[in-house]
Amino acid sequence: MKKTKKSKDFYDKVYQVVRSIPYGRVTSYGAIAKFIGSPQSARMVGWALNVSHKVQPPVPAHRVVNRNGLLTGRSHFAGNYIMEDLLKSEGVEVENNGIVDFEKKYWEPSNNSLRSNDN
């Protein structure tokens, strides 16, 4: 009964990592892609997040921004304000479509964090 995971594995990993993002933290597509094993496949991460809205438990895609810290995918949410509003609600300051102190808020995916949240 092998199911030939194919790309499903990639998607699943993306969701796992994104869900593991701590409150008030953000990460980048490339970081997730790299963590998965395809550092150049950052686009696939974005595509995975594109369908993440129908995945459950819900994936906090608003915590995922590009490597610049810009909210590039905000227009893919229910509203253009959703992503920014959610981030602000979590204590992440957003200005000019970008995350303030992105380096401080930046969270890098790690296997340790997937098992238990102990930073």
Next chain:
DNA sequence: GCGGTGACGAAGC
């Protein structure tokens, strides 16, 4: 089955 596209990223110009 192929070409165009994409919530990215890095390199090239």
Next chain:
DNA sequence: AGCTTCGCCACCG
């Protein structure tokens, strides 16, 4: 320093 091209691979027509 800003724009363009390539790569990556899955999805859509």
